[in-house]
Amino acid sequence: MELTAYRERFPILAETTYLINHSLGAMPAAAADRVAEYARVWATRGIRAWGEGWWTMPVTVGDQIGRIVGAPPGSTVMHQNVTVAEAIVLSCFRLEPPRNKIVLQEGDFPSVRYVYQAQAERGAEVVVVSDEEALLEAIDERTLLVPVSHVLFKSAEIQDVEAIVRRAHDVGAHVVLDAYQSAGTVPLDVTALEVDFAVGGSVKWLCGGPGAGWLYVRPDLADRLEPTLAGWQAHERPFAFAPEMEFAEGAARFLTGTPNVPALYAATPGYDLIEEIGVERIRANSIRQTELLIGLLDEAGFEVGSPRDPLRRGGTVTVLTPGFEGVHKELAERGILCDFRPEAGLRLGPHYFTTDEELAFAVEQIVEIVGSGAYERHLGAAARF
Numbered sequence: 170m171e172l173t174a175y176r177e178r179f180p181i182l183a184e185t186t187y188l189i190n191h192s193l194g195a196m197p198a199a200a201a202d203r204v205a206e207y208a209r210v211w212a213t214r215g216i217r218a219w220g221e222g223w224w225t226m227p228v229t230v231g232d233q234i235g236r237i238v239g240a241p242p243g244s245t246v247m248h249q250n251v252t253v254a255e256a257i258v259l260s261c262f263r264l265e266p267p268r269n270k271i272v273l274q275e276g277d278f279p280s281v282r283y284v285y286q287a288q289a290e291r292g293a294e295v296v297v298v299s300d301e302e303a304l305l306e307a308i309d310e311r312t313l314l315v316p317v318s319h320v321l322f323k324s325a326e327i328q329d330v331e332a333i334v335r336r337a338h339d340v341g342a343h344v345v346l347d348a349y350q351s352a353g354t355v356p357l358d359v360t361a362l363e364v365d366f367a368v369g370g371s372v373k374w375l376c377g378g379p380g381a382g383w384l385y386v387r388p389d390l391a392d393r394l395e396p397t398l399a400g401w402q403a404h405e406r407p408f409a410f411a412p413e414m415e416f417a418e419g420a421a422r423f424l425t426g427t428p429n430v431p432a433l434y435a436a437t438p439g440y441d442l443i444e445e446i447g448v449e450r451i452r453a454n455s456i457r458q459t460e461l462l463i464g465l466l467d468e469a470g471f472e473v474g475s476p477r478d479p480l481r482r483g484g485t486v487t488v489l490t491p492g493f494e495g496v497h498k499e500l501a502e503r504g505i506l507c508d509f510r511p512e513a514g515l516r517l518g519p520h521y522f523t524t525d526e527e528l529a530f531a532v533e534q535i536v537e538i539v540g541s542g543a544y545e546r547h548l549g550a551a552a553r554f
């Protein structure tokens with residue numbers, strides 16, 4: 170099947186040029202059916218639904234994520250978001266010298282930084298470095314955790330995860346990979362990479378919507394860890410309502426309380442499509458289209474910020490234009506959806522269903538908006554999204 174044939178599965182593509190899949194991936198029409206199915210089950214099965222699949226959804230849906238990111242069954246569980254997943258990882262460790270150092274990069278997602286930076290109050294030495302080279306240098310025998318973004322959210326730069334894992338493991342530190350900006354568009358094999366933990370969500374390239382974050386824990390490590398942020402879903406026998414925690418085996422021990430069932434229903438149609446097409450094929454198309462986009466933006470004389478080397482570039486192209494906040498707003502009024510980030514400029518994120526014609530149209534419109542000054546009327550009225 171041609172990739173463009175998938176367009177009819179995404180209602181919003183009939184109305185807009187949708188170049189914001191790095192932020193909120195387009196909704197597959199099948200997600201609406203799944204949400205209706207959730208309501209039907211709730212209405213007709215009631216309490217019986219827990220035993221008929223709802224209770225185990227964090228694990229069964231996690232296994233589907235596992236197939237996309239190279240994790241074996243039982244090693245990935247669902248959570249509300251990445252922030253919660255990172256906090257659970259953190260809760261497995263004491264923050265005591267001599268191993269209490271956490272090394273981050275300035276380009277990591279702010280919410281992730283907030284979680285780790287707050288640990289300075291609880292005895293951690295938190296070091297935030299400017300780039301990958303500095304990160305490698307900062308990892309030493311005192312390092313406990315190295316949270317690392319697979320693809321940086323602002324620049325779309327792919328990080329050399331192998332080198333970081335090698336360095337971290339050489340000194341006995343654990344790597345927590347944030348794969349939010351890669352899963353579903355850049356091939357990823359958490360087993361081959363030997364990361365200790367990986368986290369991500371469904372809002373972006375997986376087209377699964379909000380409320381379906383995920384956490385992978387290396388299977389040989391999982392049974393040695395006891396998270397202090399854990400709830401009754403992490404218990405070996407949750408319905409015994411025992412007074413003390415007895416951890417379940419595998420990644421289930423990293424669960425908390427009642428799962429986010431409707432979000433897990435809504436998430437899987439996006440995953441189904443990623444599995445059907447295959448991330449390798451999506452990546453080949455993404456490299457071709459981001460190359461095409463960069464060529465068009467170069468020709469128009471704009472400053473492209475994302476890496477030129479396709480091996481170092483994720484699925485997004487960032488470009489600086491005069492008054493990019495206003496350009497973004499004017500594009501939205503013309504039915505072209507993208508976003509912008511401070512300093513980085515516009516972010517354009519095509520996905521497997523985007524056509525080459527849409528990319529040409531978007532660049533043509535940017536040129537017109539900048540040339541005519543149409544963006545100026547929006548400046549000052551800062552848009553939030």
Ligand SMILES: Cc1ncc(COP(=O)(O)O)c(C=O)c1O
Nearest residue numbers: 250251252278280322349350370
């Ligand atoms: C790399 C990365 N990590 C994390 C997040 C979001 O984290 P959370 O799921 O906690 O909202 C984003 C974007 O929203 C992101 O781009």
